[in-house]
Amino acid sequence: MSTASHGEYYIPEPSKWPIIGTVALTTSVIGTVNTIHAGEMSYLLPVGLLMVAYLFFGWFGSVIDESMAGNYNTQVDKSFRLGMMWFIFSEVMFFAAFFGALFYARTFSVPWLGGAGNNASTHEFLWPAFEAIWPVLTNPDNAKIIAPREAMGAMGLPAINTAILLTSSVTVTWAHHALRAGNRTHLNLGLGLTVLLGCVFLVLQVEEYIYAYNELGLTMDSGIYGSTFFMLTGFHGFHVTMGTTMLLVILIRCLKGHFTADNHFGFEAVAWYWHFVDVVWLGLFIFVYWI
Amino acid sequence: MNAVVEEHHDHDHKPTGLGRWLFSTNHKDIGTMYLWFSFTMFFIGGALALVIRAELFQPGLQIVEPEFFNQLTTLHGLIMVFGVIMPAFVGLANWQLPMMIGAPDMALPRMNNWSFWLLPGAFGLLLASLVMSLMGMGSAPNFGWTFYAPLSTTYGPDSTDYFIFSVHLMGISSVMGAINVIATIMNLRAPGMTYMKMPIFVWTWFITAYLLIAVMPVLAGVVTMMLTDRNFGTSFFDAAGGGDPVMFQHVFWFFGHPEVYIMILPAFGIISSIVPTFSRKPLFGYSSMVYATASIAFLSFIVWAHHMFTTGMPVAGELFFMYATMLIAIPTGVKVFNWISTMWRGALTFETPMLFAIAFIFLFTMGGFTGLMLCIVPADFQYHDTYFVVAHFHYVLVTGAAFSIMAAVYFWLPKWTGNMYDEKLGKLHFWLTCISANVLFFPMHFVGLAGMPRRIPDYALQFAEFNQIATVGAFVFGFSQLIFLYVVIKCVKGGEKATDKVWEGAHGLEFDLPSPAPFHSYTTPPEVK
Numbered sequence: 001m002s003t004a005s006h007g008e009y010y011i012p013e014p015s016k017w018p019i020i021g022t023v024a025l026t027t028s029v030i031g032t033v034n035t036i037h038a039g040e041m042s043y044l045l046p047v048g049l050l051m052v053a054y055l056f057f058g059w060f061g062s063v064i065d066e067s068m069a070g071n072y073n074t075q076v077d078k079s080f081r082l083g084m085m086w087f088i089f090s091e092v093m094f095f096a097a098f099f100g101a102l103f104y105a106r107t108f109s110v111p112w113l114g115g116a117g118n119n120a121s122t123h124e125f126l127w128p129a130f131e132a133i134w135p136v137l138t139n140p141d142n143a144k145i146i147a148p149r150e151a152m153g154a155m156g157l158p159a160i161n162t163a164i165l166l167t168s169s170v171t172v173t174w175a176h177h178a179l180r181a182g183n184r185t186h187l188n189l190g191l192g193l194t195v196l197l198g199c200v201f202l203v204l205q206v207e208e209y210i211y212a213y214n215e216l217g218l219t220m221d222s223g224i225y226g227s228t229f230f231m232l233t234g235f236h237g238f239h240v241t242m243g244t245t246m247l248l249v250i251l252i253r254c255l256k257g258h259f260t261a262d263n264h265f266g267f268e269a270v271a272w273y274w275h276f277v278d279v280v281w282l283g284l285f286i287f288v289y290w291i
Numbered sequence: 292m293n294a295v296v297e298e299h300h301d302h303d304h305k306p307t308g309l310g311r312w313l314f315s316t317n318h319k320d321i322g323t324m325y326l327w328f329s330f331t332m333f334f335i336g337g338a339l340a341l342v343i344r345a346e347l348f349q350p351g352l353q354i355v356e357p358e359f360f361n362q363l364t365t366l367h368g369l370i371m372v373f374g375v376i377m378p379a380f381v382g383l384a385n386w387q388l389p390m391m392i393g394a395p396d397m398a399l400p401r402m403n404n405w406s407f408w409l410l411p412g413a414f415g416l417l418l419a420s421l422v423m424s425l426m427g428m429g430s431a432p433n434f435g436w437t438f439y440a441p442l443s444t445t446y447g448p449d450s451t452d453y454f455i456f457s458v459h460l461m462g463i464s465s466v467m468g469a470i471n472v473i474a475t476i477m478n479l480r481a482p483g484m485t486y487m488k489m490p491i492f493v494w495t496w497f498i499t500a501y502l503l504i505a506v507m508p509v510l511a512g513v514v515t516m517m518l519t520d521r522n523f524g525t526s527f528f529d530a531a532g533g534g535d536p537v538m539f540q541h542v543f544w545f546f547g548h549p550e551v552y553i554m555i556l557p558a559f560g561i562i563s564s565i566v567p568t569f570s571r572k573p574l575f576g577y578s579s580m581v582y583a584t585a586s587i588a589f590l591s592f593i594v595w596a597h598h599m600f601t602t603g604m605p606v607a608g609e610l611f612f613m614y615a616t617m618l619i620a621i622p623t624g625v626k627v628f629n630w631i632s633t634m635w636r637g638a639l640t641f642e643t644p645m646l647f648a649i650a651f652i653f654l655f656t657m658g659g660f661t662g663l664m665l666c667i668v669p670a671d672f673q674y675h676d677t678y679f680v681v682a683h684f685h686y687v688l689v690t691g692a693a694f695s696i697m698a699a700v701y702f703w704l705p706k707w708t709g710n711m712y713d714e715k716l717g718k719l720h721f722w723l724t725c726i727s728a729n730v731l732f733f734p735m736h737f738v739g740l741a742g743m744p745r746r747i748p749d750y751a752l753q754f755a756e757f758n759q760i761a762t763v764g765a766f767v768f769g770f771s772q773l774i775f776l777y778v779v780i781k782c783v784k785g786g787e788k789a790t791d792k793v794w795e796g797a798h799g800l801e802f803d804l805p806s807p808a809p810f811h812s813y814t815t816p817p818e819v820k
Contacts, residue, residue, distance in 0.1 A: 090507070098512055105535070227525035227532070
């Protein structure tokens, strides 16, 4: 089945990657559950993750080869764009679930536990000593779930991290303009700086977590404030890690001379992703750290 | 519509062997795998339902332990929702969308195959927990398909963590499938096929895909919170740490309500394809159908808490969700009106797909009306968690969604296989299915109104007769589906040759292609006028 024989359409050859992807993900999740429960098949987690890495190298590798061979037309390009756009939208909705949990806790569950609305008897009968204040520094049942001693301020590391991510958005845009203008030096420089800023962000985030755990008593299991704090910033950090890795791959491709001034969807997709990660951070900075 | 179909012999040679299926990049093969997967799961989920009905034949405990009964209801629901209805619709989308819009395949064929193959992985994990449970090694998920906290967090069995990741895999599968549908429809339509010329089935799937992308990640979010509450000490659903178990229900139903429209909008598209064909008239009110579908999709995002009226929400919230829910009756009413108007003074014939479609219109509407009853807050306080709710959602999901899938299979099977199905057996299947479904589900309204709670293995003596009737209906319904299986296999194997147009009143690009449709549907885009 030759790919050239479908008129003006491009249809890829049968591919082994989807089935490898299935085995990789299924293996990873079995490994994860076993790791959580200290089960016998914990070794499946690293095995699965290695397979996922192989999958990424192989699948994206073959797509890059096809692209470099000039197989793709504008229609394929548009399909990829639509795919990436709506993938990012699905990620937005994933974060929306956790932001929703944060807003629900701040607007409803914590005030209600403190007796707001028609919940006076809930407050009286469950935990009469509980005071509804955000961030929650005394949990309803503080003997069972120990609250953090102090909340994470917004103006230290988080503010610096905000500046770093905003700057990285500028540098990636600079690189994009350079690519379109054919200035490869500025392209590589801009991308390199973006990757560097991504890494600095991650290092500072780790610093912040260490500080939270050691100095503030702010942990995953310190009640609803810690839960929302770590799940939101943690998933964001995971996305920054993914984004930085993607940027690094694009940088390597740029150094190899991939992409042209008007054909560089791989670059754009990663840039979109990076901006998305940036916007999520602004939401975090405002609602998790600041107000 | 006028299509230029070129000769296909050049690229119609299919890959062979197991590799054809494992490595497929072909929308028809992937569609076929989705449909057979769904069919298999239909029998597994159905078998669980028959055990449930057998236990409920009499009051008292006869066949299964209460603990195992809970696992049965849970897995029955999960399998039917995520393993039967959703994959069947994706399978139909895979088969039909490229043909209907004049494209050679889906826009992202490799991702398409990954979407499918994740499902056997996900359901492997889920069914493994049931097998383990049967072998006496731990319990399968036992908290109902809605997996409310704290049943699924504090009190969930160990297998819950497998269940969580199984849901993650299903979610990845659905989101990728939906992205593919959107890219295909936006990018691969034949020249001249503007949005308002698309077949309604394409429209309904287009909108369904947006619902999927919007809510499957929210489901992934809520199961992730479950995972961390269970294993890493977070307090999302634990009031002692400032969280709230009711928050679980809010996040879950923010996914869950659009989800029920994900399971019915493609059905609307199917019915809107079949009714005009066998009425030999164009669909009445095409554009109002499109707008009604979009309105239903929009409304689905602002009605979720009608599943939770008894949780003690503020009265303002209850009123808002009650009125918002009532609004859904308007676009749905538009649709039912349009289907009936399409049939009005048409030259009707009653082949099996049409029979299922008419049964759908009648019975789905009944399910809709019981939905209206349930959305009235003070009435819902009485109906909540009774068999009335079970009757309601089985009318919309079985005699609604499942009937539409059966109708679609009968309608398009000749196009897929090139052979006509056995009409006599098809009609027999329809009448047995339609009558037994009503014998099965109609009495549930009565026991529900009389106060019989759902999800229990035992019940008060006064409910016995209606439960016995329901169980008889269930077994007839279940075994009737073997006829369906036989008809499908017989049609795949051979039979009277179908014409290209298949049905006298058929309309649309897929009926311009030969029967069976060539491996790559349209390699040269047809011109749509």
